[in-house]
Amino acid sequence: MSSRIGRLRRAAILAVVGLGLGAGLSSAEEPPVQKQYIPLLTYRVGAYASSGIPIWAGIIDYFTYLNEAEGGINGVKLFWDECETEWGVEKGVECYERVKGGKDGSPVPILWPHSDPIGKALTEKAAADKIPLVTLNYGRTEAVDGRVFPYSFPVVLSFYSEASTAINFIAQKVGGKDKLKGLKIATVYHDSPYGKETQPALDLLAKTYGFENIQIPVAHPGNDQSAQWGRIRQLKPDWVFLRGWGVMTPVAVKTAAKTGFPVDHIIGGIWSSSEEDVRPAGAVGKGYLAITTYPAGADFPIHDKIRRFVIDTGKSNLQDKKSFGSVYYNSGIVDAIILTEAIRTAQGKFGHRAINGEEARWGLEHLDITDQRIDEIGATGLQPTLELSLSDHEGGGIARVIQWDGAKWSTVSDWIQADRDLLRPLILERAAAYAREKGITPRSDADSTN
């Protein structure tokens, strides 16, 4: 190889590298387009890809359905692109910076971090850029206080509400909250910030209702839990609340069966409630209960519409059609319904056009997804009612319980309400501490008009 050609080649490579990086600098400056951009931060590769892929399919299929069948939202069609995060923080931050400026003239109305660490890392950046972060059933619990966190929306079910609905379900089973007294309820949790998040709530609930609160940690990833379930055999709790993550859930179910704990007295948390969480446990998983805000099933009316306009026309994002109607697919639909309804609400005030983050925040804080609206969408039983306000960024605080019959989930409870009034002072206290540490002046409820 002559060195000159080599040098030229290197120069060419350098030029390509420079151009590629330079692409980050250019931003499109075009007149406003009547199309709404929705960036998607995805994890189609990496450790959690198997749960991510059906989520994006649910989201994209619902968007496609809106575009095809309803002409978008009030005539404003949706378009989207994906940025891969692998669930990791650095890639997530890079993606956020890449997409936050909007695309083809459309601003970013709402962003889903779809990962707890990314959500945390973006909290302040998004507040500075005025882009609402919507985290469905995860995220900072204290962000429920929207006066301190104007751009964080941990909608539907915070971790505190998750714990509370589990306890209230047990109360239903034993015949009332007064029967909780004296029960032993063990929480087997993933030993991580996420896993420990429910502890203050369970402490308070135990004090209020008089049950014994046992906390048993499982170190990540939780491949071997014989020690933990051995302890459970000694302690003989009446119920186990399982706050798992990834491989921890099926291993817990299997180990419980092995040690003789009745699987139908284990209630999985929101992140232990998918097919992927229980199928690997095999036959012994039969009877396992779990909390969810998006029950599995492909028989809701919205699924018929999606089938007709998206699946049957070959426009679906779903590779494996077996996942149609799975828990994660349905969670994508619920995610998409909340986002599009918030945009619809904002359009009601700001006009039928692409809206920006600040307007979307107004839309979210005035969002009211009623039973009637859910019926119109065709998601009765799938989508929880949701009413948000400036000081309440959670809204619902309701969940249903599903049970694994060995092959699929069936829903075994109606919507169960968390004791939100009881837990709210705890949340406000934490939000106030955050505000103090950061020097934030909380908004007052009177600001809700702007």
Add this chain to the structure above:
Amino acid sequence: MSSIGSDAASDFIAATPDALWPRVRRALPIAALLAAAFVGAPAVGDDYWFNAILIPFLIMALAGLGLNLLMGYAGQASLGTGAFMATGAYATYNLMLRLPELPLPASLALGGVIAGAVAVVVGLPSLRIKGFYLIATTLAAQFLLEWTFNQYGWFSNYSTSSSISAPRLVFLGYDLSSPVARYLLTLTTATVVTLVAARLVRSQTGRIWTAIRDMDTAAAVIGVPVARGKLTAFFAGGFICGVAGALWAFAYLGTVDARSFDLDRSFQAMFIIIIGGMGSIAGSFIGAAFVVLLPILLSRVAGAAFGGAVDAGQLENLQNVVFGALIIVFLIKEPQGLAALLARLGRRLSSPSRR
């Protein structure tokens, strides 16, 4: 030992006027680079460049540099980089929280000192064991420290999610929360630390490290203080990683928990120096550029070229394949790392007559 010391000293004193010009010429590109980084980048860069590209690149380069002193120069293999970064981050957080009157640079430096002290403790087994066995003990530290920060609420000021969140970054009355300011904070820190490190590896301490790395028995025989050398390497490496960790938490992400500094982070730092070049200051930066920036570049190029046409999941996997293949290609071409590759390239360009 004394002979090594005088060697090192004479090397510095020997800068006679004859040798001055090559030195200046060598310093020129670095000066130009610094000028571009300090003046050029803030003038043209936007949020994306600072938040997503430059800040993480500089911080990971710094972490690589810390590990490079320890592993590349002193030969003490370590998988504790993440733990040292976490220590620096949590220490700096607690200093800023509990001693708010300390100025920001002092908190950063003290956080680094604490991380360095922890690293010295972690490095104590290195006095008796080496190689893979030492990796195992640093691995233990990695798990233990991550667990400690997660387990004991005091470190995170009893935040229920055990995460720490940057207090307002203020220095001399200037608010450092804007992306440019955070970039300049990172850049200044990286520059100062790198200059000190470059000086350090050419000093007596650095020579002791190299002697230990190349053959510690021989070094001990000729009177090099092996134990002290190993521990100073752990301190220096831990200090720099600690500063990098604090910057990662406060200048880059804003809110982190111990998971940000898990074993993957330690591996990432190790890959940075293996790919960039062990025992090379520049190698840490080149390696960080490769490991941090190349995936972003690949993702942008792939998105622009095939976005929409190819299944998104396939495209992501393809990028990982390309990235892995590039690592293998570069390591086959130059096992000493990219720094050696570039140095060879530079030599060839400066003497075109040969070959």
